[in-house]
Amino acid sequence: MTEINAKRITVNYVGRVQGVGFRYTVCRIAEPFEVTGYVKNLADGSVELVAEGESESLTQLHENICLEMKNNIRNHQKVESPATGEFKSFGVAY
Secondary structure (H helix, E strand, C coil): CCHHHEEEEEEEEEECCCCCCHHHHHHHHHCCCCCEEEEEECCCCCEEEEEEEEHHHHHHHHHHHHHHCCCCEEEEEEEEEECCCCCCCEEECC
């Protein structure tokens, strides 16, 4: 990933997304992509994804999550912003 092309997405997934292996599925889906960031359960029952990488990788990551977890996701909100470069890898945050 080149810094000049790096972007960030923050996605809040709502539905039956906690207690179903959602975060670990997201980590598995993210493996082939050059992305950094985290996926984390929030106190309100939703799951937050923060990922940085090239635009195409981020789009594919998000689409694959929505496809694989479509029975669990009732709604999601996605926000794009410039990458900060603060992450070294991708994983589950607690």
